[in-house]
Amino acid sequence: MLKEDITKPENTQVLKTGYPNLVAQPEHAGIDFYGHEILIGDSIVMDPSTGEIVLKENLESYLSDVYGFSFKTAE
Template sequence: MGIEHPDITRTLKTGYPNLAERPELFGTDFRGNEILVGDSVVIDTETGEMCLEQDLEDFLVEVKGFVFKIAD
């Protein structure tokens, strides 16, 4: 017997996932990724752009041009 992908094994055991149980879409982030209801987000009130809280540093660097450094 060969190796089977875990998603296939799970589907064979439990069936296809119920897509109706998927959380509601809230919007998209600065990269175009989905943000779901219940996700922790940061919103730029001037532009309406948003990002997941965990991606705040990336947003500040990539979109706003911030530079992070150690004060010397």
């Protein structure tokens, strides 16, 4: 019985190439300053003085780390 299962066309294909990727993967557009993956549709910020690209969600950290900006809550 095992021999019959292995010789089915769909089993032969899986043995040759592996299982197909059934989950659509988002398209990759690069890596930001911190090494985070940028996907198509992500909001990014470009620093014209360095050429660095930063995910918008990392902008506050970037401004603090690179330029010494300090973010506080007004009292």
